[in-house]
Amino acid sequence: xxxxxxxxxxxxxxxxxxxxxxxxxxxxxxxxxxxxxxxxxxxxxxxxxxxxxxxxxxxxxxxxxxxxxxxxxxxxxxxxxxxxxxxxxxxxxxxxxxxxxxxxxxxxxxxxxxxxxxxxxxxxxxxxxxxxxxxxxxxxxxxxxxxxxxxxxxxxxxxxxxxxxxxxxxxxxxxxxxxxxxxxxxxxxxxxxxxxxxxxxxxxxxxxxxxxxxxxxxxxxxxxxxxxxxxxxxxxxxxxxxxxxxxxxxxxxxxxxxxxxxxxxxxxxxxxxxxxxxxxxxxxxxxxxxxxxxxxxxxxxxx
Amino acid sequence: xxxxxxxxxxxxxxxxxxxxxxxxxxxxxxxxxxxxxxxxxxxxxxxxxxxxxxxxxxxxxxxxxxxxxxxxxxxxxxxxxxxxxxxxxxxxxxxxxxxxxxxxxxxxxxxxxxxxxxxxxxxxxxxxxxxxxxxxxxxxxxxxxxxxxxxxxxxxxxxxxxxxxxxxxxxxxxxxxxxxxxxxxxxxxxxxxxxxxxxxxxxxxxxxxxxxxxxxxxxxxxxxxxxxxxxxxxxxxxxxxxxxxxxxxxxxxxxxxxxxxxxxxxxxxxxxxxxxxxxxxxxxxxxxxxxxxxxxxxxxxxxxxxxxxxxxxxxxxxxxxxxxxxxxxxxxxxxxxxxxxxxxxxxxxxxxxxx
Ligand SMILES: Nc1ncnc2c1ncn2[C@@H]1O[C@H](COP(=O)(O)OP(=O)(O)O)[C@@H](O)[C@H]1O
Ligand SMILES: [Mg+2]
Numbered sequence: 001x002x003x004x005x006x007x008x009x010x011x012x013x014x015x016x017x018x019x020x021x022x023x024x025x026x027x028x029x030x031x032x033x034x035x036x037x038x039x040x041x042x043x044x045x046x047x048x049x050x051x052x053x054x055x056x057x058x059x060x061x062x063x064x065x066x067x068x069x070x071x072x073x074x075x076x077x078x079x080x081x082x083x084x085x086x087x088x089x090x091x092x093x094x095x096x097x098x099x100x101x102x103x104x105x106x107x108x109x110x111x112x113x114x115x116x117x118x119x120x121x122x123x124x125x126x127x128x129x130x131x132x133x134x135x136x137x138x139x140x141x142x143x144x145x146x147x148x149x150x151x152x153x154x155x156x157x158x159x160x161x162x163x164x165x166x167x168x169x170x171x172x173x174x175x176x177x178x179x180x181x182x183x184x185x186x187x188x189x190x191x192x193x194x195x196x197x198x199x200x201x202x203x204x205x206x207x208x209x210x211x212x213x214x215x216x217x218x219x220x221x222x223x224x225x226x227x228x229x230x231x232x233x234x235x236x237x238x239x240x241x242x243x244x245x246x247x248x249x250x251x252x253x254x255x256x257x258x259x260x261x262x263x264x265x266x267x268x269x270x271x272x273x274x275x276x277x278x279x280x281x282x283x284x285x286x287x288x289x290x291x292x293x294x295x296x297x298x299x300x301x302x303x
Numbered sequence: 304x305x306x307x308x309x310x311x312x313x314x315x316x317x318x319x320x321x322x323x324x325x326x327x328x329x330x331x332x333x334x335x336x337x338x339x340x341x342x343x344x345x346x347x348x349x350x351x352x353x354x355x356x357x358x359x360x361x362x363x364x365x366x367x368x369x370x371x372x373x374x375x376x377x378x379x380x381x382x383x384x385x386x387x388x389x390x391x392x393x394x395x396x397x398x399x400x401x402x403x404x405x406x407x408x409x410x411x412x413x414x415x416x417x418x419x420x421x422x423x424x425x426x427x428x429x430x431x432x433x434x435x436x437x438x439x440x441x442x443x444x445x446x447x448x449x450x451x452x453x454x455x456x457x458x459x460x461x462x463x464x465x466x467x468x469x470x471x472x473x474x475x476x477x478x479x480x481x482x483x484x485x486x487x488x489x490x491x492x493x494x495x496x497x498x499x500x501x502x503x504x505x506x507x508x509x510x511x512x513x514x515x516x517x518x519x520x521x522x523x524x525x526x527x528x529x530x531x532x533x534x535x536x537x538x539x540x541x542x543x544x545x546x547x548x549x550x551x552x553x554x555x556x557x558x559x560x561x562x563x564x565x566x567x568x569x570x571x572x573x574x575x576x577x578x579x580x581x582x583x584x585x586x587x588x589x590x591x592x593x594x595x596x597x598x599x600x601x602x603x604x605x606x607x608x609x610x611x612x613x614x615x616x617x618x619x620x621x622x623x624x625x626x627x628x629x630x631x632x633x634x635x636x637x638x639x640x641x642x643x644x645x646x647x648x649x650x651x652x653x654x655x656x657x658x
Binding site for chain 1: 356358384391406410416418
């Protein structure tokens, strides 16, 4: 192979290695080095996801511009215009990017046996913290870029940007961390990255989205917001609704079947700010705790 | 006497549910030596190494590792500290594809607390040792298995540990890459590393190891130098070929050879055997391994007009057979039932001598 003919002549100087002491400093260094390694390693993934966000933005522009050209009613103010972009299933975009950034976070090492390289060298907690931070930073960068684009076009069209866009951005950051935590938890159980991504998207999109529908269809809980607090994706609604918090936070529709009496159904539009804050916090804590405990116990291939 | 022991396994045992993957292993690895850890697939080699790396917890027994001049017992409290002095390559990690070896090697060196200012220099040093300079900045996903394996060995020594643990480093490699990995291992020994190397192939271990530990079904069945293992078995096998392949009367010919050779093999009559392998056209004679007996047998065969063109006593021959026996107890190897019994006896003999 491509070996250097001179390599045999190289004298290896024997010097005493002064390795960093084991302890808190070493732990912090491990986290720091993991962050920079992960940022480098996920660069391509980041660029792809960023393109998806840009594509999504362009799609929004096309839709709203053609609606305007066709003479359909347009957004009344800048807040409503921004909301238009976020209601094009922005929550789905967050889920996709969370799955893409988080899917490999734990499962990959077991699939590729790279855990055997990492773990006599470092502690799992340090690796996990470093990876979460790095991947979250990349995800946040995508979100920031998207909000900048939306703010830019809003400024052009309305000559102002709604101040509530900052609320919305804040909620988007917070909610996306919950999604990343959820994917991380899944990743600690799954055999490989693609399984995690597929399951993550399936569960969030299908299972979590079905629950609110079933709840409102059943009518049992219709006046009670409480059951929805268990639905992770419910919290995503505050991202767009926080641009102009609705009052009340539910809508009522009357459905008239052919023969029967008209039925009133109630739909919760968004959790309250307090509810969302604590709901997401509890979700994140539990998800990350499960992920860590599972990761800690998880052994090499074959369990 | 104990001064140069770097690692000691004492009664090391790992149970998965009711299954003993590793049982009651006692083993010492001394400073600067290469200990080969030989056993068929599923023998418990990786499990043993994972316990050493604290990737698995032993069910019973202890692991002692030298640190600052004394042996210390490995536990969850001191594992980071004790394992700092060991570099591991366990099983076959595939690495992260989307980065360069340089990035990975730097990361691993830093994780282990290698002095930050010297990391770049260290990477260059390891690249030089391994002759990897041409592909150190290419993406790993384009690499062959052999190149990846080299990075694996490199990653194990990035933080410059005194002890290197390599689990089947040449599995799945082509002969050229195998040779390169073997040369790497010898280089590591030359720069003073203590090496614990597992393999399921005898020749791979016998090429480099100072001492060989043979493990089967989780149990250590022999641990000594290759020469001593041979000597303990005290017997060897002569291989020879004839100029013309015998086509008929092979039974008679074998009988005749056995008759003239039996008084010369130096082993008791019921253990005697002569065999012929149809595929390789090689005759085999079991004897006591002494050069004198070897010479007598050769002379007698020639005197009896056997036209011998090849005559040898492969160094690893007997161990090879013993080892084949362990890998494949059902038979399906070169020997007939008679020889199988002999080898079974031998295996027992080896076990007894080790104990
Ligand atoms: N995590 C595990 N759970 C159950 N059995 C295991 C586990 N890991 C290994 N084994 C079993 O233990 C035995 C030894 O495995 P291993 O140490 O990998 O063998 P080797 O490395 O010598 O090929 C095998 O029979 C294997 O199936
Ligand atoms: Mg193995």
